[in-house]
Amino acid sequence: MTLVETPPAPVRHAHPLRAETVRGFAPLAGAAVLLTTAVVLGGSADRWQGGWAETRTELHDALLVLLPLAAAAGCRQGGRERRRRTEELWGTAVRGPLARFLVSALPLALWVAAGYLLAVAGALLATWPYARGDRPYLALLPADTVALAAAAVAGQVVGRLVTWRLAPPLLATAGFVALGVSLSARESAGRFLNPAFPVAVGEVPAGWQPVAAIGWTAGLVAAAVLAHAARRRYAALLPLAAAVAAGAVLVTAGDGPWRTNPAEGRQVCDTSTTPQICVNARYGELLPQVTAALSRVTDRLDGVRNLPVRFEDRTGEPRADEVQLPMLTPIGWSMVRGRLTDPEQYAWEAVAALQRRADCDALDPRVGLADDAVENYLAPSPAREQFDALDARGDQEERDDLERRRAARARLLAMGEEERREWLSAYFATTGSCDSTEVPAL
Amino acid sequence: MNGVLLYARSRALPVTLAALAGTTAFAVWAADRMDTYLDPHRKLPLVALAPLLAAAVIGGSLHTASDELDRTAVRPWWPRRQAQLLGLTALAAALLPLAVLGDTPGFGPPAMIRNLLGCTGITAAAAAVLGARLSWLPAFGYVTAVYLASGGVRGRAVTVWAWPMQPGHEAGAWAAAGGAFLLGTVLYVVRGARPEGPRG
Numbered sequence: 001m002t003l004v005e006t007p008p009a010p011v012r013h014a015h016p017l018r019a020e021t022v023r024g025f026a027p028l029a030g031a032a033v034l035l036t037t038a039v040v041l042g043g044s045a046d047r048w049q050g051g052w053a054e055t056r057t058e059l060h061d062a063l064l065v066l067l068p069l070a071a072a073a074g075c076r077q078g079g080r081e082r083r084r085r086t087e088e089l090w091g092t093a094v095r096g097p098l099a100r101f102l103v104s105a106l107p108l109a110l111w112v113a114a115g116y117l118l119a120v121a122g123a124l125l126a127t128w129p130y131a132r133g134d135r136p137y138l139a140l141l142p143a144d145t146v147a148l149a150a151a152a153v154a155g156q157v158v159g160r161l162v163t164w165r166l167a168p169p170l171l172a173t174a175g176f177v178a179l180g181v182s183l184s185a186r187e188s189a190g191r192f193l194n195p196a197f198p199v200a201v202g203e204v205p206a207g208w209q210p211v212a213a214i215g216w217t218a219g220l221v222a223a224a225v226l227a228h229a230a231r232r233r234y235a236a237l238l239p240l241a242a243a244v245a246a247g248a249v250l251v252t253a254g255d256g257p258w259r260t261n262p263a264e265g266r267q268v269c270d271t272s273t274t275p276q277i278c279v280n281a282r283y284g285e286l287l288p289q290v291t292a293a294l295s296r297v298t299d300r301l302d303g304v305r306n307l308p309v310r311f312e313d314r315t316g317e318p319r320a321d322e323v324q325l326p327m328l329t330p331i332g333w334s335m336v337r338g339r340l341t342d343p344e345q346y347a348w349e350a351v352a353a354l355q356r357r358a359d360c361d362a363l364d365p366r367v368g369l370a371d372d373a374v375e376n377y378l379a380p381s382p383a384r385e386q387f388d389a390l391d392a393r394g395d396q397e398e399r400d401d402l403e404r405r406r407a408a409r410a411r412l413l414a415m416g417e418e419e420r421r422e423w424l425s426a427y428f429a430t431t432g433s434c435d436s437t438e439v440p441a442l
Numbered sequence: 443m444n445g446v447l448l449y450a451r452s453r454a455l456p457v458t459l460a461a462l463a464g465t466t467a468f469a470v471w472a473a474d475r476m477d478t479y480l481d482p483h484r485k486l487p488l489v490a491l492a493p494l495l496a497a498a499v500i501g502g503s504l505h506t507a508s509d510e511l512d513r514t515a516v517r518p519w520w521p522r523r524q525a526q527l528l529g530l531t532a533l534a535a536a537l538l539p540l541a542v543l544g545d546t547p548g549f550g551p552p553a554m555i556r557n558l559l560g561c562t563g564i565t566a567a568a569a570a571v572l573g574a575r576l577s578w579l580p581a582f583g584y585v586t587a588v589y590l591a592s593g594g595v596r597g598r599a600v601t602v603w604a605w606p607m608q609p610g611h612e613a614g615a616w617a618a619a620g621g622a623f624l625l626g627t628v629l630y631v632v633r634g635a636r637p638e639g640p641r642g
Contacts, residue, residue, distance in 0.1 A: 036583035043591025043604065065586040069579075076576065083575075165454075165505065166461060169498035169578035173491060176586055180487065332594065 021107040025080070029073035030111030033148070036069055037062050037119035041126075048123075050130030050338040051331045053201045053261065053282065055123050056137040062119075063144055063196035064183070068175030070112045070148050071155035072168040077108050078159020079167070101229040105156045109149035116148050117141075130338035132285040134263055139205050143213035147195035150221040151175075157221075157228050192250045201330070202264050202315065209257035212246045219243025264315050273298035275323070275354075276310035283328065286335065290325070293343035294350050297378045305425040311350065323353045347379035356432035364436030365404075370427060372405050373412040373442055408442045449522055458503040462534055465495045469541035485542060485549040487589075489557060490606050492541060494585050496534040497561035501577030503530065504569040504630065509637040524631045531562050531623075552610030560605055560619030561585060563626030570626075574635040 020026065040062045041048070048054040081087045081104075090100055124136055158171055182194045191197050195217055199205075222239035230236065261282075268284035270277045270291050277294060279287045291298075294311075301307060311325040312318050326349035328335045340346055355371055357363065363371075375381065391402040415423060423440055430438040450456070469492040476484055503526070506512055512519065535558050539551030561581045569577035585606045592604035601608050605615035 032579055032583055036587045039584060039587035040591045043588060043595060043600075044593075047594065061590060062587075065583075065590055068586070069583055072579075072582070165575060166499060166502050169495065169502075169582060172578070172582050173495050173498075177487075177491065 016103050017107060020103055021110065025073070025077055026107040026111040029070075029077070029108055029152070030115035032073065033066055033069060033112050033115030034119050036065060037116060038122070040065060041119065041123050045126070046336050047330070047332040049127055049331075050132065050336070051201075051283065051329070052127060052131055052134045052136050053263075054329075054331050055127045056140060057199055057201050059120055059123055060140050060144055060199050061196070063147065064179050065176070066116060066148055067151045067179060067196055068172040070151040071158070071175050072172035073112065074105070074108055074152040074155025074157075075159035075162070075168040075171045076155075077104060077152075078156040078161075079163065080104065080159075082163060096231055097229045098226070098231070101156075101160075101225065105153050105225070108156065109152040112152045113145045113149045116145055132283040132338045133268075134282045137204065139210060140199065143210040143217070144195070146214045147217045150217040154221045154224055157224050160228065189251045189254050192254065193247055199258070202261050203258045204261045206257035206259065209250075209253075212249045212253075212257075215246030216243055216250060219246060260315065267313050269310065274301050274304070275307050278310055278312050278325065279328070280313040283335070283338070286328065286338065286340075289340050289343075290328075290346075293340055293346050294379075297347055297350055300378055301424070303421050304428060306428040308354070311353070323356065326350050326353055342382065344379070344382045348375065348381040351375050351378045354428070354431060357434065360434035363434065364439075366441070367434075367436050367439050369404060369408040370439050370442050373408040374424070374427060376409040377412050411442050449526075452508070453503050453506065453526060455503060455526075458499055458530065459533070461499040461502075462496060462530070462537060465492060465499060465534075466537040466540060468492075468495075469538060473541040482547055482549050486607060488541060489549045489553050490585055490589055492538050493534075493554060493558035493561045493606075494581060496538060496558060497565040497581055498578035500527070500530045500534065500562055501565035501569050501574060501581075503574075504566070504577065504635045505574035505638075506635060509635075512634075519634060520631050523634060524627070527562075527566055527627055527630060531558065534558055534562075548609030548611070550610055553608070556610065556616055556619045557585075557606050559623040563619070563621075563623035566626035566630040567622070568626075569635045570629040570633045571636060573638040575638060577635075 037059075041058060044058060048058040081090060093100060095103075120141060127136075155168075155171060159167065164170075179194060179196050182191055183196070183198060185191055193216065195213065219239045219242040223236045223243060226236035226239065227233050263282050264280065266281035267278040268281055268287050269279075270287055273291065273294070275298070277287065277291050277298070279290055308323045309321045310323075312322040313325040313328070318324050326334065326346055334341060334346055334349075351374065352358065355374070357367070357371065376384070381387075388402060388405075391398040412420065412423070423442075426440040430440075469488060472492075473485070473488055476488065504523075535555045538558060539554045542550050542554050544550075564581040564584065565577045568580045572579070588604045588606055592600055592607045595604070598614070601612045601614035602618045605612075605618040608615035
């Protein structure tokens with residue numbers, strides 16, 4: 001009889017990082033970051049979906065919530081060895097304290113970053129079908145992701161040092177309050193050190209700003225880790241010096257690296273209408289919708305003189321021969337998910353923009369009658385019938401006023417084409433003026 | 443020492459009471475420093491965060507260090523669990539409104555108590571599902587996320603899902619917070635905190 005000897009199966013030693021990554025609290029922390037970002041984005045979808053710059057800003061603003069959350073998650077992870085009572089056992093390990101720290105800190109930081117990046121991918125996918133031009137903005141993403149991972153590692157250092165069960169929620173609340181208070185300090189240059197400081201939709205960073213921001217957050221946390229766990233603690237001075245240098249650059253540069261998005265200055269125009277219609281290049285594909293919404297206005301103004309050349313949609317004041325297109329941004333009011341929410345209201349706003357009398361303190365009743373008749377002819381407000389019904393039920397003065405308005409509207413409608421064109425030409429020569437003597441009688 | 447005192451000590455209730463008092467003191471101090479005369483909405487961070495912190499404190503006290511031993515007991519645990527949760531919630535509900543007393547339309551004591559009920563409900567439910575040590579996480583994530591998301595959102599649904607940010611008289615917000623409290627209380631009282639074990 002012969003014995004068949006099977007060679008022993010080779011023992012596979014998985015790297016400890018693998019076990020730490022796939023088990024325990026780290027995946028849960030990543031899920032918490034993902035879900036929290038999802039709540040932020042889901043609740044405010046009307047505000048950002050369909051605008052690439054708005055999506056970027058919303059994702060960056062979420063750091064106000066995610067940084068404290070990541071720090072608190074790290075703080076809980078940091079207390080793990082104490083809860084397991086394995087601190088003494090670790091003391092007998094061959095690996096040094098820094099390696100032991102990193103093997104539990106890095107997986108958590110990676111999961112937190114992965115949760116955020118997954119949420120970013122979801123947000124970009126959600127914006128894509130509704131975007132009306134422009135391109136995704138990813139310049140803030142590396143610095144934001146590093147800041148989150150750094151917060152998780154920093155929280156872990158705190159968790160190693162503070163033994164209280166309530167330390168994680170306290171750290172989360174304190175972090176939230178500190179970031180929030182720092183945001184409200186609008187004047188101080190120190191606010192640029194806050195990784196969650198607000199970035200306006202129309203701003204883009206210079207190329208070096210994310211590098212300095214990464215140097216600041218990562219350097220600071222690396223210094224804390226080395227001071228806590230390295231054998232030679234003075235090694236912490238090196239990243240600390242780098243962090244201080246990056247921080248000094250951020251503070252002294254102030255607003256410097258933040259410049260107006262070049263796309264905000266360009267516009268897409270339809271020159272076939274009177275006046276011409278221009279829409280900002282950031283959502284240039286909205287132009288057909290805007291042209292359609294204003295088609296009744298522009299059709300009826302065909303051949304009328306003294307009109308501005310175009311509706312413009314750039315940042316800053318309109319030129320002398322232009323008027324401001326009614327506001328499409330911030331997203332969430334006139335434009336939601338790449339569509340005009342209320343074309344009738346929008347057309348009425350456009351007529352009001354052409355009349356340019358919003359700044360007049362008090363209008364002569366004659367001007368008011370002419371304005372109302374022109375609005376009624378070009379683009380009546382959706383609320384007009386409601387206001388008329390209110391006046392019809394009001395006192396004698398309101399009823400008389402309504403009668404006069406109706407009579408003026410009827411007179412403008414009853415004019416012949418040519419006569420009305422002449423009257424409108426004379427009327428538009430007076431827009432922007434609060435003086436009643438110039439407005440043609442109706 | 444009788445059973446009630448022993449139970450209170452085993453759930454770290456003295457520290458919990460001190461932490462609740464500290465939360466109230468912090469809230470009163472912060473309210474005193476806020477300039478809310480012109481804009482009552484500036485009280486919102488306080489009305490959202492103070493109940494959140496109090497709920498985290500209450501959630502931390504639901505931890506038991508002797509879970510396996512507890513399960514061998516003859517007497518039922520649910521009356522004690524219920525008394526502990528409701529008692530601490532009632533105490534916090536009596537203390538926290540001290541920070542927003544006076545003329546604060548919308549964000550006064552009713553909003554504070556509603557947010558406390560909602561946050562405590564989520565925390566108690568989380569203690570039953572995730573364990574008491576981690577019970578602060580869902581409430582913190584949700585309330586702070588809603589704090590960011592709900593600004594400028596219109597519609598009726600927002601009064602329900604963004605209940606922590608609503609003025610004190612919104613019925614939908616009360617329904618959501620009350621529902622969360624009821625669900626969390628029932629879940630915790632029936633099941634107790636999830637055993638965490640030494641590996642937690």
